Amino acid sequence: xxxxxDNLKKLSRTSIxxxxxxxxxxxxxxxxWEEFSDNLKSKGYSPINLDEVGLLLEKKKAVxxxxxxxx
Numbered sequence: 001x002x003x004x005x006d007n008l009k010k011l012s013r014t015s016i017x018x019x020x021x022x023x024x025x026x027x028x029x030x031x032x033w034e035e036f037s038d039n040l041k042s043k044g045y046s047p048i049n050l051d052e053v054g055l056l057l058e059k060k061k062a063v064x065x066x067x068x069x070x071x
Contacts (some may be wrong), residue, residue: 008047011040012056021060026068 001009011017020028020036028036036057037050 004047004049007045008052008056011045011048011053011058013039016040016043017053017056017060018064021064026061041055 020032024032033054037053040046040048040053
C-alpha cells in the first residue's frame with residue numbers, strides 16, 4: 001500500500017471528514033476545501049490524494065444529508 005493510500009485509509013477511520021461535513025452543513029466553498037486540505041497536511045495526513053479525499057467527503061456528505069432528511 002502506498003503512503004497516499006495508507007493516509008487515506010487512516011483518515012477514513014477518523015471523525016475528521018464527517019466533522020467537516022457537519023461544520024459546513026454539507027455545503028462547502030473552495031476556501032473551506034483549501035483550509036481542510038491544509039489542515040490534513042498539518043495533522044500528518046501527507047502525502048494524500050486530494051481527489052480521493054474529495055470522494056470521501058462526498059460519501060460522508062451523502063450520509064449526513066440522508067440522516068438530516070429522516071428527521
